[in-house]
């Protein structure tokens with residue numbers, strides 16, 4: 001079991017080192033870790049990540065969403081290992097050999113290996129958007145196909161929207177990690193997210209971890225917003241939370 005509030009990874013999407021450090025300090029101890037991704041990494045690189053996380057900082061979810069030929073993705077994961085991320089992302093649609101290359105590269109770090117999460121269908125896409133990229137299937141079917149592919153190719157889990165959590169929990173088993181963005185407390189704006197749920201709804205459906213960005217980081221008081229979410233989770237699902245994957 002994972003304590004409920006520590007199931008939240010706060011997504012810090014900024015190009016600024018000082019802003020990222022400030023946000024990380026504000027939410028540290030309230031959430032379970034922080035997510036730094038393309039925006040921050042493109043601007044600040046590995047040195048910037050180290051500056052925010054430090055040696056004893058919060059657990060790091062390094063969200064680079066790698067998608068390339070297997071050799072390049074494996075090398076990309078290996079190059080990130082010195083940052084000791086707890087989680088890294090690749091795109092499941094890169095195919096079985098690419099996913100396996102990422103998993104093998106992660107395994108080379110031994111006990112401190114990052115868990116590899118495969119992005120299924122982005123939470124900003126709906127059925128209409130999928131049709132435009134030539135995938136004329138319901139989102140949930142495509143997400144399930146990509147999740148099973150990821151599991152069978154060595155990934156530790158997937159990134160999926162809250163709408164697919166219950167389906168994937170049933171299809172992929174209790175130990176497959178479900179990292180879930182598209183989370184919006186009732187008091188927060190949806191922004192560009194299309195397939196959304198509240199933190200409590202997503203955890204009750206079977207999510208292991210929640211990715212929450214703007215409802216915390218765009219708030220006037222990020223620490224208070226993070227505490228409010230933690231309190232809602234404690235109230236809604238209890239302090240021990242639900243689910244089981246690490």
Ligand SMILES: O=C(O)c1cc(=O)[nH]c(=O)n1[C@@H]1O[C@H](COP(=O)(O)O)[C@@H](O)[C@H]1O
Pocket residue numbers: 011013037063065089119121122123124159160161181182183191193211212213214215
């Ligand atoms: O891989 C992700 O984390 C991700 C996948 C996805 O399908 N949708 C999605 O929103 N994300 C990330 O989750 C975060 C969500 O941020 P907010 O919409 O501000 O809560 C962003 O950093 C996105 O990059």
